[in-house]
Amino acid sequence: MKPSISYLSQEEILYIHNQSLLMLREIGMKMPHKETLALLKSAGAEIVDNDIVKIPEKMVESALATVPKRNEVVLYARDPSQDVTFNKHEPGLACMTMAVNVMDPLTQEKRPATNEDLAVLTRMADQLENVTVNGGLVTPQEVPGAYNDWYTWATTIKNTTKHITGGMFGAKCVQDAAKMASIAVGGEAEFRKRPFISGWVLTLPPFGISTETLDSLVEMNKWNIPSIVSSGPILGTSSPITIAGTVAQAHAEILACIVISQLVNPGCPIIYTSFARGIDMKTGNISMACPEFGILKVAMSQMGRHFDLPVRMPSLLRDAKVMDAQAGFETGMIGTMGGMAADLLDSMQLDMDMVVDFADLVFCDDCMAGIKRATRELVVDTSTIAMDVMKNVGPGGNFLAQPHTFQNFRKELWLPGLLERRNWDLWEQDGAKDIYTVARERMLEMIQKTPENRLSPSAEKEIDTIVEQAQV
Structure with missing residues (x-):
């Protein structure tokens, strides 16, 4: 039997889903995007106050009928051996995106992230066995802010052969990211056969989606690029303080995105996820590693799995500022909860997903190996x-x-690559190193390796030219 974790019964899942349908029908979603409004109206939705869309249940049912199910979805990679499938529940790490700071790998001081940091981190993730989806772990801060996503796509495409998820700021960004990816595989026709990138679609709780996000969603669906659809309400601020109410609201917002997706391109793949999170009422800060965050990840995973959709949930985005005991506790607690429920775990960031420590990639990879062992089926024969x-x-x-x-x-028996299991004397003879020291040593070895499977200089120049032309 395969282990599982749940907070919702089957009856509760259906009740929440029905309440979400009621929200879409009676409250609606704010969608300030002309093409989307016209599309939804022609399909039978009611438009009120210019851009509030009330979606009838039959439209949701139709979308859920055409959206691809788990065994039909493949997150393609530039290297086919790295393709990600969802036939079985085999959790793996996915690079979270958009942190703005790093712990310098040499000085260990916190500083703004650069494009070179992104390149090095992308190459590290490419080497790690348990990272199945790569992406822009950091957003370069020295480049023009309006074109962060362009630089991120160019750098990640040049430095990994795994599937890549990244931010998409409007239709033009989607088009240019697709052009860059096409160069990497020899042309647009090849890319359309195996689109090896996917883009974030983040709702604007409560009950909204921005113009730019809708622009991106519509364009991604035209290209058949998978959409990572997430609603990230905050308990008691942009959603009810209750977990059940927040789950229902987040689910409703995700359903609205699925409806749009399937109207644009029936059969376009969707990955179900949610950044629904808690808040520390004493500090006013969002928490990405509180127990409630873990409960929300499990409950939202149950909603996605009920409709047989691939599920990706943030699970290793620690509140801890550095790799200390707090980070270890948060990794173990939320990571294991997420691993029991979701297919992909967004990870490898600290300080509420604002900071990346290069050594943390090595640590998270080893932790993920242990989590995978704990979530594996127990065979009795x-x-x-x-x-x-x-x-x-x-x-x-x-x-x-x-x-x-x-x-x-x-x-x-799981044999860790990083965790210490020897007796005290052997550990002491080897320098009495704590886990951060060991992870950092391995990180330094990794970043010195000569990159493999790089694109040709001419292909990289073509990709860079797309970034340059976008800024003209």
């Missing part, structure tokens, strides 16, 4: 019961030398 082996060993015997042990120990 003749081989795993091993009655014949027990008979052979008998009372007072030893299983260590048995072929069955040798054949199965790597499958049964």
